[in-house]
Amino acid sequence: MADTKQVDEAKAAKTAAKAERKAAKLAQQITSFAKAHGGAEAQVAYIGQLGARIVLVGEDGNWGDLVAPSYAIADQAVQKAGVTVHEDFDGEFAAKVRTGPYEWTRMAGIQVGGPSNSNT
Numbered sequence: 001m002a003d004t005k006q007v008d009e010a011k012a013a014k015t016a017a018k019a020e021r022k023a024a025k026l027a028q029q030i031t032s033f034a035k036a037h038g039g040a041e042a043q044v045a046y047i048g049q050l051g052a053r054i055v056l057v058g059e060d061g062n063w064g065d066l067v068a069p070s071y072a073i074a075d076q077a078v079q080k081a082g083v084t085v086h087e088d089f090d091g092e093f094a095a096k097v098r099t100g101p102y103e104w105t106r107m108a109g110i111q112v113g114g115p116s117n118s119n120t
Contacts (some may be wrong), residue, residue, distance in 0.1 A: 019073050026068055026077035030056060034083060037062050041084045041093060044074045052109060054078060061098025
């Protein structure tokens with residue numbers, strides 16, 4: 001019985017260390033994005049078994065996203081990066097996003113049968 005407990009504790013420690021490394025890597029990417037765009041704000045959304053999506057919006061209006069294997073890891077990453085985290089992607093936060101022709105063409109092409117992004 002004691003051997004099983006030791007194995008479980010070792011496995012839990014290994015899993016926690018892996019999660020910590022993933023959160024640190026994500027935090028580094030978030031920090032890099034923030035530096036490149038004059039600062040950044042984030043919103044974390046649960047996306048089911050895939051984990052959680054971290055949406056980043058730079059002060060210059062550029063945006064991007066990252067996917068973490070769990071909501072806890074995503075939350076840990078944004079906390080480590082020190083960015084402002086919003087509960088929802090709406091209002092003033094959503095208004096900061098600057099989209100260009102690529103996004104509009106792409107969205108129209110996918111959603112409502114608009115033109116594709118190819119030149120053919």
